[in-house]
Amino acid sequence: MKNFLFFALKILILIFVVAVVFDITYSQVFLMSNNRGKIGYIYNSKPKEYDVVILGSSRANNHFVTQMFKDKGLETFNFGMQGSKLFESDLVLKLLLEKKNKIKNIIIDIDVTLRSKKNSEATILKFYPYLQSSPVIKEHFSSLPDFYLNQYVPFYRYAKYETKIGFREMFFCAIEKKSKEQDFGGYSALEKSKNLSSENLLNIEPKRNQYYEEIKQICKINNINLIAVMTPMCESTKGINYFEKVKKLYPEIHNYENVVVEDKYFSSCGHMNDTGARIFTARILKDFFNK
Amino acid sequence: MFFNSLAFAIFLPIVFFLYWFVFNKTKSSQNALLIVASYYFYSCWDWRFLFLLVFSTFLDYYTGIRIEKSTNDKGRKFWFWLSIIINLGFLGIFKYYNFFSTSFAQMLTTVGFKASPILLDVVLPVGISFYTFHGLSYVIDIYFKRIKAEYNFVDYSLFVSYFPLLVAGPIERATHLLPEVKVKRTFDFNQAKEGVCQIIWGLVKKVVIADTCATYANAIFDNYSSMNSLSLILGGIYFAFQIYGDFSGYSDMALGMSKLFGLELLRNFNYPYFSRDIAEFWRRWHISLSSWFRDYLYIPLGGSKGSKAMQVRNVFIIFVVSGFWHGANWTYLAWGFLNAVYFLPLLLLNRNRSNIDEIKLNWNWDSVRTISSIVMTFCLSTIAWVFFRAKTITDACTYLKRIVVNREFTSQYLVNERYNYEILLMIGLFVLVEWNNRTRVEPISGKYNTVKLALAITAIIAFGTYSDYKEFIYFQF
Numbered sequence: 001m002k003n004f005l006f007f008a009l010k011i012l013i014l015i016f017v018v019a020v021v022f023d024i025t026y027s028q029v030f031l032m033s034n035n036r037g038k039i040g041y042i043y044n045s046k047p048k049e050y051d052v053v054i055l056g057s058s059r060a061n062n063h064f065v066t067q068m069f070k071d072k073g074l075e076t077f078n079f080g081m082q083g084s085k086l087f088e089s090d091l092v093l094k095l096l097l098e099k100k101n102k103i104k105n106i107i108i109d110i111d112v113t114l115r116s117k118k119n120s121e122a123t124i125l126k127f128y129p130y131l132q133s134s135p136v137i138k139e140h141f142s143s144l145p146d147f148y149l150n151q152y153v154p155f156y157r158y159a160k161y162e163t164k165i166g167f168r169e170m171f172f173c174a175i176e177k178k179s180k181e182q183d184f185g186g187y188s189a190l191e192k193s194k195n196l197s198s199e200n201l202l203n204i205e206p207k208r209n210q211y212y213e214e215i216k217q218i219c220k221i222n223n224i225n226l227i228a229v230m231t232p233m234c235e236s237t238k239g240i241n242y243f244e245k246v247k248k249l250y251p252e253i254h255n256y257e258n259v260v261v262e263d264k265y266f267s268s269c270g271h272m273n274d275t276g277a278r279i280f281t282a283r284i285l286k287d288f289f290n291k
Numbered sequence: 292m293f294f295n296s297l298a299f300a301i302f303l304p305i306v307f308f309l310y311w312f313v314f315n316k317t318k319s320s321q322n323a324l325l326i327v328a329s330y331y332f333y334s335c336w337d338w339r340f341l342f343l344l345v346f347s348t349f350l351d352y353y354t355g356i357r358i359e360k361s362t363n364d365k366g367r368k369f370w371f372w373l374s375i376i377i378n379l380g381f382l383g384i385f386k387y388y389n390f391f392s393t394s395f396a397q398m399l400t401t402v403g404f405k406a407s408p409i410l411l412d413v414v415l416p417v418g419i420s421f422y423t424f425h426g427l428s429y430v431i432d433i434y435f436k437r438i439k440a441e442y443n444f445v446d447y448s449l450f451v452s453y454f455p456l457l458v459a460g461p462i463e464r465a466t467h468l469l470p471e472v473k474v475k476r477t478f479d480f481n482q483a484k485e486g487v488c489q490i491i492w493g494l495v496k497k498v499v500i501a502d503t504c505a506t507y508a509n510a511i512f513d514n515y516s517s518m519n520s521l522s523l524i525l526g527g528i529y530f531a532f533q534i535y536g537d538f539s540g541y542s543d544m545a546l547g548m549s550k551l552f553g554l555e556l557l558r559n560f561n562y563p564y565f566s567r568d569i570a571e572f573w574r575r576w577h578i579s580l581s582s583w584f585r586d587y588l589y590i591p592l593g594g595s596k597g598s599k600a601m602q603v604r605n606v607f608i609i610f611v612v613s614g615f616w617h618g619a620n621w622t623y624l625a626w627g628f629l630n631a632v633y634f635l636p637l638l639l640l641n642r643n644r645s646n647i648d649e650i651k652l653n654w655n656w657d658s659v660r661t662i663s664s665i666v667m668t669f670c671l672s673t674i675a676w677v678f679f680r681a682k683t684i685t686d687a688c689t690y691l692k693r694i695v696v697n698r699e700f701t702s703q704y705l706v707n708e709r710y711n712y713e714i715l716l717m718i719g720l721f722v723l724v725e726w727n728n729r730t731r732v733e734p735i736s737g738k739y740n741t742v743k744l745a746l747a748i749t750a751i752i753a754f755g756t757y758s759d760y761k762e763f764i765y766f767q768f
Contacts, residue, residue, distance in 0.1 A: 007487065015752070018748050160757060163707075163758050
């Protein structure tokens with residue numbers, strides 16, 4: 001039995017050592033690559049001076065055409081991420097400042113994201129490779145339920161989210177394979193949809209959101225001009241008065257919900273196609289930057 | 292509580308510790324602990340079905356004794372059939388009733404009567420097919436006087452409910468496992484070490500091979516109408532490795548953890564994808580079920596004796612019943628039927644036992660023929676797996692038809708955000724490791740044990756699939 005207990009101990013040590021070695025290796029590889037995802041781009045790029053930073057969910061990612069800002073002489077990057085909620089937008093902003101980036105203006109899409117205070121599981125996993133090395137991420141994630149497992153159990157986070165930050169992603173980072181996420185300054189264009197199904201906002205109530213409040217606070221402290229906007233929805237959206245409720249809750253948010261309405265400008269009810277996004281971006285440039 | 296879950300990783304060491312350090316004085320205390328652990332393990336699925344398990348155990352225990360004690364044939368027959376009818380009755384109600392009811396209603400509708408099936412809102416108790424077959428083999432063996440009835444209820448309960456084999460086999464025989472549980476087990480370091488190696492290899496098969504293949508196979512099978520020929524072929528191959536890794540991985544873990552408790556279970560898989568014909572495949576795949584059907588169905592039906600027509604009939608019966616055992620769906624019946632069709636030429640040409648020797652390869656034409664036979668057998672079994680995996684027979688046929696008519700062999704990006712060919716290298720490596728160790732139970736133990744252990748652990752940690760958590764396929768049977 002003594003021999004067996006030694007054998008079992010040997011296996012446990014092996015598991016621990018392998019997990020630690022892989023944890024360090026994966027983290028190091030992610031820390032060296034800046035051309036895979038948007039978080040890697042923030043974390044591993046040299047500090048920049050941005051005229052405009054775009055934050056938000058896919059409704060920011062698909063609606064603000066970065067190149068149009070650049071054509072007007074504004075250094076811009078679209079950090080909008082599919083599935084992202086205000087929890088993650090807040091963290092992106094904190095991370096940009098932690099990495100000593102200078103920002104003059106922030107445009108943030110705030111509308112349907114106000115319905116939930118929760119984080120987006122699909123988006124937060126993109127931050128996990130940097131958890132050990134970023135005090136900002138560590139602090140921001142400290143309230144999450146499995147924070148201690150992710151922070152202290154070696155390789156736990158890479159195993160748990162292996163489809164997104166597992167071996168495959170690490171390998172692509174190691175060979176410096178470029179991802180499409182950073183193309184076109186972070187803007188992702190959508191195509192026109194043939195069949196548009198309507199969005200239902202009837203039973204959704206906007207709520208005050210601590211992460212939006214935090215974003216406002218950070219912008220104030222850092223002299224950043226915050227432009228909060230509601231972006232367009234298709235004509236057939238049910239419960240469109242949701243946007244009026246948002247306006248009542250936060251009067252400073254600019255309502256652009258009905259700037260583009262025709263179905264031909266949409267890919268899905270909540271997401272404009274490239275043509276719609278260009279019309280909308282032109283309006284934003286005119287209204288806020290006189291360009 | 293899955294074998295590959297964190298809860299089980301805590302449960303197993305606790306049981307191991309109690310077994311060897313607290314309850315190690317007598318055979319009875321060892322068995323009692325394993326029974327309690329097994330019932331706890333089973334109740335983690337659904338405690339309500341624990342009553343069914345205990346009832347089934349008691350039924351077979353009691354009828355076994357009554358059969359043995361009966362002084363006349365009438366009494367023996369009564370208790371024997373009582374046990375068979377109740378056992379199969381439970382299986383019929385929980386597993387097959389809704390299928391028969393729906394099929395009967397459909398048949399009536401087809402011939403012009405309006406009928407809607409009366410369905411039962413019941414969940415299939417996990418492992419019912421396995422523990423029912425344990426009990427059946429025990430009662431049948433007593434009836435035919437192959438074994439004596441077991442009078443110790445705890446020992447008998449352990450034979451039926453032993454947790455490593457409770458929910459997905461292997462299907463043990465009373466002649467094999469009961470004698471083992473009737474003696475006090477003493478700790479054997481080498482046996483336990485082998486057990487750990489087998490558990491780790493089982494985990495490699497499950498989380499590295501099966502679960503990874505599953506994400507690709509699901510992406511292809513669930514969207515087969517938009518897949519090209521290459522993707523569909525790869526989908527079949529991925530599912531073949533998924534089901535093999537999943538079930539043989541589970542069996543390896545069950546066998547391995549039994550070795551930790553000083554018990555040896557029946558081997559369930561013997562590298563089936565290296566078979567040279569379908570007959571050999573079925574001697575190597577799910578061995579405990581194949582041999583169960585051979586001993587309790589095929590041989591009583593006449594087996595390979597009698598006229599060729601009778602032999603053909605017996606082969607079709609055993610394969611179709613075996614298919615139906617897997618689940619109440621026409622696809623499983625079609626899978627069994629197809630395997631019988633594959634088997635038929637071997638039976639008619641008296642070649643069903645021509646490949647019983649060990650596979651050896653040299654640099655000659657015989658080896659080329661052997662490799663061709665192995666590839667051919669794998670292709671045939673993969674075609675049959677399409678029926679096993681598809682939701683309906685129409686889906687399976689359309690899937691296979693599309694392979695032939697589509698004729699596009701380009702890489703495709705799947706819904707799991709991967710290219711269709713991405714895991715071929717991993718499968719190739721796995722096949723290579725299995726081939727080099729085909730004469731052994733598992734490849735880890737033996738020479739360079741520590742290095743191989745480290746590699747296996749590395750594979751589990753780095754290449755395992757954890758985010759898309761999957762239960763074992765055979766739990767649904």
